Amino acid sequence: MKIMSCKQLGGACEKEFQASSFDEIAEMSKKHGMEMFHKKDEEHLKAMNEMQQLMQKPEAMKEWFEGKRKEFEELPER
Numbered sequence: 083m084k085i086m087s088c089k090q091l092g093g094a095c096e097k098e099f100q101a102s103s104f105d106e107i108a109e110m111s112k113k114h115g116m117e118m119f120h121k122k123d124e125e126h127l128k129a130m131n132e133m134q135q136l137m138q139k140p141e142a143m144k145e146w147f148e149g150k151r152k153e154f155e156e157l158p159e160r
Contacts, residue, residue: 084157088114091150092133094125104154 084107088097091111099114101107118126137143 083160084154085160086111086154086157090153092129092146094118094123094129100160104151107154108150 083100083102085098085100086107087093088095088099088111091099091108093111093115097114099107099110101110115126115130119130136146
């Protein structure tokens with residue numbers, strides 16, 4: 083298992099997610115983001131807006147996503 087925080091995954095808080103694959107941890111982060119969206123959490127909404135800006139440039143988004151995948155892969159097992 084590996085651990086990444088919401089902030090490490092482009093979010094706004096230190097909530098930690100634990101998973102054995104990057105796809106799993108990305109899905110956990112997405113679910114958390116939706117919860118924060120529904121709560122109208124200001125810091126998370128700001129982070130989501132920044133991600134939406136990145137999504138406007140598919141190549142930049144792909145590069146960001148692959149960078150996060152690499153960061154996950156390099157984390158130690160816990």
